[in-house]
Amino acid sequence: MNDSVTAGPRSTLGERLKTLAAETPPPAEALARAQAVRIPWGHILLALLVTRAVWLAIALWGDHSYLHAMAQFDGSWFKGIMTRGYDVEARGMSDGDAANWAFFPLYPALLWLVTLGGQLDPELMGVLLSNALLAVALGLGCRYLAITRPGAPLLLFVWLAASMPYSFYFSALYSESLFWLLCLASLIDWRCQRTGRVMLWTLLLSMTRATGVFWVIAMGIELVARLRLRAFAELWRRPDWLLIGVVGPLGLFLFMALLYHRTGDALAFSHVQISWGREMGNPLTNLIEGLSYWQSAPETLRPAWQASMALVGVGLIGWLGVQRRWLEMGLAGFTLFVPLATGLDAIPRYMIGMPVFVLALHDLLTRLPRMLAWGLVMLGALANLWLVENWYDTVFWLV
Amino acid sequence: MTPSSGSSDALYGAPRPRRSQRVWWLLATVVVLAFELTLLWLARTPRVDDHYRRYFIEHATTCYRPMGEVPVLTPGERYPIRKGEPLGNCGVLWAGFYSPQPDVPVSARLAEVTLRLRVAPEVSPAGSQAVVVALELSRFPDSAAALPVEVMIGEQTVTRWPVGGRYERFEVEVPAALIASDGSFSLTLKGPPPIAPRDAGLDANKFPVGLRLDALTLRSPLGLTPARAQP
Structure with missing residues (x-):
């Protein structure tokens, strides 16, 4: 479908917005574009090697253990699941109320596989696994760009994703890079209408992180x-879409079954969030309260910064909406607002963990002069080095 | 999806499945949906103990299980009741109080809440002398009319307070007979049923709030509060 409309000389705001609407190819065309694109694997490997080498150098210079740093915080929970499985009862952290139920099973299962059942060093293998998953995810990202944004600069995307602020999470024993891979695979196959594959990818997505469940909701959006109201009638004629709708969240339900068997509470993954001080509230209230820290207590940087990042996320969601990239907008919206309802912690990580935010950022960069866009990517990479240094110092606001 | 003889969709272009294929898709959908609905039903009926239910599901208490030492209280010292403070730990607050953040007052999420306290040996040597406990209390919502709160030491009711305003100070004398030989005693408040801010029309918070306990001070019945005591 091509939503583009040429703006006349006396165009209204609505018409000007329509000129920003993105072109979405029909499945046959999407498939042809996906097959025609030449993925810059050399650049992907180069970008990963260069950036990770710099991060490693910072670790060595600061006398930190790179592998240990990459396996801290959530990484240690994933390692625990890999070695011990899921807890039967809560006993972790200072209040004795934490358990590993909040961490979804697919990434630790992969970690178990690549360490040959725990025989190899989990920190080394975890870092290699996360980076390998990211390399594939970047390849898929280039393919998705070729489908939905023909002519977009792939190298800019590769270097942006490999080096931007917070990109060190993709090297850590975190599930971000796996989530990227599965999310981009499902987006590509949805555009190509290979619905059987979409079912598989979305099932695995919801087995990776709770936010994976939102894929099918965004598909509905x-x-x-x-299709407007015709969408509901179409579901009867396209039962494969209906099946995506129920298979997509199946990964979560399988995890719930496991938790019910272990703890007696199928919702333990959600209930245990209280151990991290997360309670469901109003996302807008949390956002406004966080932003108010700039005025009331600017020295309390953490909530103010996280709320500001959330505001950037809102802007990127709006940008995707203006482009009528409805699926991407839905994914970004749910990924931001549901965690925001429970608090401001880790909001930047939620955003970077969802590739559509980076695609939206990339869309903006491609509208700038080439040198300026690359300059901003460089600036982001430098800012990331400061975050990496803080990550090595185990500052808690980067969890 | 396997291409078939169906007509193409205008926007998504993919051929629709044949009627026979459609039956299998729908059957698979029903099976998966039945599994998911079963899990949802199981989620509504968790098989967990009372500690788990009150802490993780109902958010009715501050702590999952009682942990840590009950601190010895110094007369005249004003102890804020906050998470992270000596009287905010899980050894003291686990029964019915709730305070998710260090800077938020402790609230009663049950109608009956209990504090576990302990006095210094010189205040009540071997439980031989009474002590006075002063509590700074509010009742949610702030505009609520005063209602009686029953104060119990151990199992014994010792007084009733009309609590309705904000940061009101109440005192109760703990008889020496109710103080254990190690100086410990428990103070229970039985108030009106807590109400959720959502039900009070204030905000979306669905977890009930009753009494709010801001601070606690201890003194001897003679009123000889040391000079460093804070109001």
């Missing part, structure tokens, strides 16, 4: 935005 796109269908309603495109």
